[in-house]
Amino acid sequence: MTEGRKLRPEERILWGKVAKSTRALRARQDEVAEYEAEITAMLAAEEAALARPAPPQDVVSPPGNQLRAPRPAPSHQPLEKPVHRKLAKGRLSIEARIDLHGLFQDEAHDLLLDFLFRAHERGMRHVLVITGKGSSMGSEGVLRRTVPLWFSKPEFRFLISSYEWAARHHGGEGALYVRLSRPRRSL
Template identity: 60%
Template structure:
């Protein structure tokens, strides 16, 4: 990728969300402050646009409740029959990503991009391999971190539920993820 390429608005918003979840390197706080100002400006513009689209209370006609696109942050486990079908291959895993050997910052970005692409393509079930963390005295950084990431706003929109994978798919070192349906999609 060319270093002099400018990010478009959507890319800057996504990068800003990722950057907010990290600690800036020494001397880079100015760039983070600039990014925060941009994100705040975009959020204000989105709120203003949403307010302009809402019908005023004096307009005649039925009122439509506003449904929030954000989720509570609590993911429910996959139902047992669904997990069993995935394990037996009757429900296909449409994509997989292996995060072995990555540091958390790299894994976070790659996982978010992977889930966004899978969600855009309408996929429902994917496999995320974190590894078991077999180093001495370690439980595995990614094995612990990935489920915590799923409650963060940037992941919450894409994930409906997740569960530890079956033994032949990686067991404790992998997760089955059910992606949420795209807006307006049925069954």
């Protein structure tokens, strides 16, 4: 199947209405139900893995060679209220922004990682990540759900200090204020 043009917003809304009014053929209803069950199980497993802390790992160093135990991966704290308020009111500038509307998950993941990495290298502290609310076509918003999950993955973890849903005029629950960690200086 060839890749066609992207749908305009009004076409996407119309397609969502058409898609809601259809149902699978009887022969395929079992396949659809099985697929939906797999997706639900995968999402539940991801959320459970994020909810429970990783078991502590004991590091045994050989005698005579004193090695430090590896530092635990930082967990992201919510943005402090004064900082969130300053960002919302414009007293603290948003140094860069990225809009992930209409992208597939793998495209959005790569683009977001590259964006955050470049912003981190440039010493930026506060950026806006726009995921969209995903309310068209009756979905909950795949990117809105998965972007915060990505932030806990190792490739994103060292870049981000904290994040919080944006103020309404910056996108509300369809956007995130992200505070980047300070770049480490090599000695």
